[in-house]
Amino acid sequence: QSALTQPASVSGSPGQSITISCTGTSSDVGGYNYVSWYQQHPGKAPKLMIYDVSNRPSGVSNRFSGSKSGNTASLTISGLQAEDEADYYCSSYTSSSISFGGGTKLTVL
C-alpha cells in the first residue's frame, strides 16, 4: 500500500480539464512544499512534470499545473490532448526519504 493516496483512474474528453489528487499526511505532503508529479507512458520511464508543488520544468507544457492545500496536492491538466493519456504519480519528500502515490491512470475519451 502506497504512502500517498491517488484515485486509481480519471478520465476526460479532449479539450477538457481534469484534476488528480494526492493525499498524504502532515509528515509528508502537508509538511513540505516538495511535491512532484511524474507522467509515465506504457513501457517508458517516468517523466517529471511538476516539482516543488507548482513549478514546471523547462519544456513541460503550461497546460500542466500543480497546487497544494493542507495534506492534499493536486495536478491539473487543462486542454486535454490524446498524448496526455498516461499514468501519473505524485511524490513527496518526507524525512530524508521519498513517498510515492499509487498512481492514477488518465484516460482521454
Add this chain to the structure above:
Amino acid sequence: QVTLRESGPALVKPTQTLTLTCTFSGFSLSTSGMCVSWIRQPPGKALEWLARIDWDDDKYYSTSLKTRLTISKDTSKNQVVLTMTNMDPVDTATYYCARGIAARTFDPWGQGTLVTVSS
C-alpha cells in the same frame, strides 16, 4: 544533456544478491548538491523509492528495505551501484536510477532494467 542507464542481470534466483549499476553522464556526483536515487516498479504497480547517495557520500535507504540495501558510488567512473541481498520473487520489478534535484525530485530517469526473481 543528462542521461542515466541501468545495467545488471535480467534474472536472479531467490536468496541471491542483486547488483545493479547506474552509469550516468552530463553531471558529476562530486558536485555539491548532486545525488542519485534508485526507484523500482513491480509490473503493473506503483513506484517505490529505494535509496539515495549524495555528492558527499551520505546515504539514505527505504526504511522497509534498509537491511537489504547498499548504495555506493564511483565518482571517477560516473557510476552508482545498488546491491540488494536475499532476493525474493516479490522483488521482481523494473529498477530505475534517477538524478536527484535537491534530494526531493527526480529528473531525468534512466530507461529502467527489468529484474525477474525466479528459480
